[in-house]
Structures are given as structure tokens and as C-alpha cells.
Amino acid sequence: MxxxxxxxxxxxxxxxxxxxxxxxxxxxxxxxxxxxxxxxxxxxxxxxxxxxxxxxxxxxxxxxxxxxxxxxxxxxxxxxxxxxxxxxxxxxxxxxxxxxxxxxxxxxxxxxxxxxxxxxxxxxxxxxxxxxxxxxxxxxxxxxxxxxxxxxxxxxxxxxxxxxxxxxxxxxxxxxxxxxxxxxxxxxxxxxxxxxxxxxxxxxxxxxxxxxxxxxxxxxxxxxxxxxxxxxxxxxxxxxxxxxxxxxxRGWLQPNIEKLKALYRPRWQAMVSATRQHLAGAQIFAPDGGFFVSVMLPEGANYAGLVARAKDIGLVLTPGQAFFADADQGELPDGERFVRLPFCAVTPAQIDEGVRRLASLL
Known part of the structure; x- marks a missing residue:
């Protein structure tokens, strides 16, 4: 594998x-x-x-x-x-x-x-x-x-x-x-x-x-x-x-923040680019900072059992439903369609390959 x-x-x-x-x-x-x-x-x-x-x-x-x-x-x-x-x-x-x-x-x-x-x-x-x-x-x-x-x-x-x-x-x-x-x-x-x-x-x-x-x-x-x-x-x-x-x-905090931004910025750019390229039709939240890009998969996508199927191809995801509280109106949104994609602890090459694997399951 x-x-x-x-x-x-x-x-x-x-x-x-x-x-x-x-x-x-x-x-x-x-x-x-x-x-x-x-x-x-x-x-x-x-x-x-x-x-x-x-x-x-x-x-x-x-x-x-x-x-x-x-x-x-x-x-x-x-x-x-x-x-x-x-x-x-x-x-x-x-x-x-x-x-x-x-x-x-x-x-x-x-x-x-x-x-x-x-x-x-x-x-x-x-x-x-x-x-x-x-x-x-x-x-x-x-x-x-x-x-x-x-x-x-x-x-x-x-x-x-x-x-x-x-x-x-x-x-x-x-x-x-x-x-x-x-x-x-x-x-x-x-x-x-x-x-x-x-x-x-x-x-x-x-x-x-x-x-x-x-x-x-x-x-x-x-x-x-x-x-x-x-x-x-x-x-x-x-x-x-x-x-x-x-x-x-000692005045070290702000210089360290700048080092972190230099480390994370290419990974952020890679995740934004990969999701836009490989996940056509998904709603993509592309932030200006932070740790996460997220996607809401199309209703017609094959997202049932996504976390388990992803694990079978060497991709570990967090179940989306855990991020949803009780609904304010109507039914609870289908959390299985929601995928959070952290980018800071993975390299640009891993990001592109990981999003490709995700796309292959849909």
C-alpha cells in the first residue's frame, strides 16, 4: 500500500x-x-x-x-x-x-x-x-x-x-x-x-x-x-x-510566527489548489490563514462510508458529523458530506496525493 x-x-x-x-x-x-x-x-x-x-x-x-x-x-x-x-x-x-x-x-x-x-x-x-x-x-x-x-x-x-x-x-x-x-x-x-x-x-x-x-x-x-x-x-x-x-x-514570539507562516503558506496554497483542481462540484471554503481548508461534497457524490473507504487506500479522515451541533431549524445537515482538510502537518506533495485519493472515492 x-x-x-x-x-x-x-x-x-x-x-x-x-x-x-x-x-x-x-x-x-x-x-x-x-x-x-x-x-x-x-x-x-x-x-x-x-x-x-x-x-x-x-x-x-x-x-x-x-x-x-x-x-x-x-x-x-x-x-x-x-x-x-x-x-x-x-x-x-x-x-x-x-x-x-x-x-x-x-x-x-x-x-x-x-x-x-x-x-x-x-x-x-x-x-x-x-x-x-x-x-x-x-x-x-x-x-x-x-x-x-x-x-x-x-x-x-x-x-x-x-x-x-x-x-x-x-x-x-x-x-x-x-x-x-x-x-x-x-x-x-x-x-x-x-x-x-x-x-x-x-x-x-x-x-x-x-x-x-x-x-x-x-x-x-x-x-x-x-x-x-x-x-x-x-x-x-x-x-x-x-x-x-x-x-x-526575549522578543522571540513574532519572529517565530513569521517562520511558521513561511512554513505553512506553501502548504496552504497546495491545499487550496488541490481541492479546486480535484474536487469539482464541491463547495470549498478556502481561508486566508489558519490550519484548515474544508469542503462540502455534492449531494450526488459517493460519500457513504467515506472515512472507512478512505482508510482502505491509505487516507485518514475525520468523520464530518462530529462537527455538527443540533439543528436550529429542520433536520440536521448530512455531516458525511463535510470533510475537514488540515494542511499544516503535511507536505505539498502529500497534500496533492491525498486530495487525489479523496477524489477517487467520490
Whole structure:
């Protein structure tokens, strides 16, 4: 059999890790601040990193909470905000692990259809009018899994709805700094921060294994979620947070981001080109950045049992249905037609061959 090509998780390749630089930062952080870094405590996160993030985003330190990746923070926010009978709204499709997290906390998780420029605002407002959600979860930049980016007009509309109806919005932005073309759009919090919880992490910029994520929100919500976290895990993982702070202090983060964009841009271009060339008739979401291109296969395509059939020819795919929450109207979309194609951990040659194999099954 030909070599297996893996189009599943959105992970960085090993060559993306700044291993030597991180080793220096861990050593420096442990030796320079041993009494803090190797001890219990500092529940909202390592102070130096909180200060750096507060300065970058123009917020007070009390509006910053650092945790073990953004998914843990989503879980803590859900634990605090979700009450019996509550709904959480997501894009449709959305990040499968977020959907699972919100459901485990007891929320009915409803997906609002996504368009090329982001969530369908009319459908969102109609659902909010039926029941104000505990929160809305969005990935506005290079969305996981679809790849779409929320337009400026829709960013303003989402913020307006949140303020008028009084619900929270999580804007999860782990891919935002990995833009390969075009201009950045403003964070939702820069439009009006009063109902916005901004989340991100260093998983895509440094390493997923260090598990350092953060959230920005009004101080009262940060304090409440911090208490929930302390009751859950007692103390944050300070050595990794301190190493990230040292990495930033040395001025290494932005140069590393530029290296990542240089590494990923050819792979992004290869995936966009391959899907357009080999998957005629499919709806293709081609982002300006991030980790994923996605396709919605034509209704007439032979997509039944696609994941299993792909494995037989050395192509590993993620089942599409997991990315879909409950339907807001009518029947649940057929997730078997949806295919997420991560490109960062595969070479351009593997990308072209993998998409060719996918096309051969349809």
C-alpha cells in the first residue's frame, strides 16, 4: 500500500517547534523564579505572562486568566454559565471538542449555519429570540473546521445582538496570527468588550504540549471562572506559563510566527489548489490563514462510508458529523458530506496525493 496520508487533527509538524529556544526559556524561568514557578498558587496564571497579555490587548491584568489551553477555559466558562435547560449556540459546523464540552456541562448545543463570510445573522437572531443562550461560541478567524472568516459587518451584528439580548460571546482566536494573505479584521472585543470573552492559546504558535491558553473578559467573570478553576485543578501549570513569558520577554514570539507562516503558506496554497483542481462540484471554503481548508461534497457524490473507504487506500479522515451541533431549524445537515482538510502537518506533495485519493472515492 502507498504511504498513509493523515488528514485528521490540526496539529503543527515537529519541524515547527522552536525546541532550542523553548529549552533555554524553561531553564531561565525555572532558575530565575524558582520559589514561584515550582510552587502552588497564582491561580489566575503566572504574573509576568498576565502582564504581557494585558499590555498586548489593552486590558487590566484582572481581566486576564491563563489556563491549560483554551479548551479547558471553555469548559470552566461553561461550568460557570450553563444552567439546567440552557442552550449554547455555535456555528454549524463548529469545533467538535467544544460541542462535546458544552454538552457534557448540560447545555443543549444548537448550531447556526455558517456562510462564506461567517455565521448567518438572521438565523442567529431568530434562535436568540426563541431562547437567549448562555453564550455563543465563535471561531471568527479561519474557523475550525470550515475555514470561514467572520466579516466586519457580521462582527458588528454579533456584538449588537449580544448587547441587546444580554448573552456572552466566546470569540476563540487560536489561528488569528497565522494569516497568509489579506488584512486582519478587528476582534469582536475591540467593537465592544462588555459581552465578549476572548480566548486563544500558544498551541499553534509555540507548541500544543505546553498547554498554555488564556481568556480576556470583564474582571467579575474572570474572578468567578478563576474560583471554578481553583476548585477543579488547585493550581495552574506555572513552569510552562513562565517559559512562555520568558519567550515573549526575549522578543522571540513574532519572529517565530513569521517562520511558521513561511512554513505553512506553501502548504496552504497546495491545499487550496488541490481541492479546486480535484474536487469539482464541491463547495470549498478556502481561508486566508489558519490550519484548515474544508469542503462540502455534492449531494450526488459517493460519500457513504467515506472515512472507512478512505482508510482502505491509505487516507485518514475525520468523520464530518462530529462537527455538527443540533439543528436550529429542520433536520440536521448530512455531516458525511463535510470533510475537514488540515494542511499544516503535511507536505505539498502529500497534500496533492491525498486530495487525489479523496477524489477517487467520490
Amino acid at each position: 502507498a504511504d498513509t496520508i493523515v488528514f485528521t487533527r490540526g496539529v503543527p509538524p515537529t519541524e515547527a517547534f522552536p525546541t532550542d529556544e523553548l529549552a533555554q526559556c524553561f531553564d531561565a524561568a525555572l532558575r530565575a523564579d524558582t520559589a514561584v514557578v515550582l510552587q502552588y498558587g497564582q491561580q489566575p496564571g503566572y504574573p509576568a505572562l498576565r502582564r504581557q497579555l494585558a499590555e498586548e490587548y489593552g486590558v487590566a491584568e484582572k481581566e486576564v486568566l491563563i489556563g491549560n489551553g483554551s479548551l479547558q477555559l471553555q469548559d470552566l466558562v461553561a461550568a460557570y454559565l450553563v444552567r439546567p435547560g440552557a442552550t449554547v449556540l455555535t456555528e454549524q459546523p463548529s469545533y467538535d471538542r467544544a460541542i462535546g464540552t458544552f454538552r457534557r456541562r448540560g447545555a443543549k448545543t444548537i448550531g447556526i449555519p455558517i456562510e462564506p463570510d461567517g455565521i448567518d445573522i438572521a438565523r442567529l437572531e431568530a434562535e436568540v429570540q426563541r431562547q437567549v443562550p448562555a453564550f455563543l461560541y465563535l471561531v471568527p478567524d479561519f474557523q475550525n473546521p470550515a475555514g470561514a472568516t467572520l466579516s466586519l459587518e457580521k462582527r458588528r451584528a454579533v456584538v449588537d445582538l449580544a448587547v441587546r439580548y444580554g448573552f456572552w460571546v466566546i470569540e476563540d482566536v487560536p489561528y488569528r496570527k497565522l494569516r497568509y494573505q489579506g488584512e486582519d479584521l478587528p476582534l469582536l472585543r475591540s467593537i465592544d468588550p462588555s459581552r465578549i470573552i476572548t480566548m486563544s492559546s500558544f498551541s499553534k504558535l509555540l507548541s500544543p504540549g505546553i498547554r498554555v491558553g488564556f481568556m480576556l473578559a470583564p474582571a467579575e467573570l474572570i474572578a468567578a471562572v478563576t474560583r471554578t478553576g481553583e476548585d477543579t485543578y488547585l493550581s495552574p501549570v506555572l513552569p510552562t506559563q513562565a517559559a512562555v513569558a520568558e519567550y515573549i520577554r
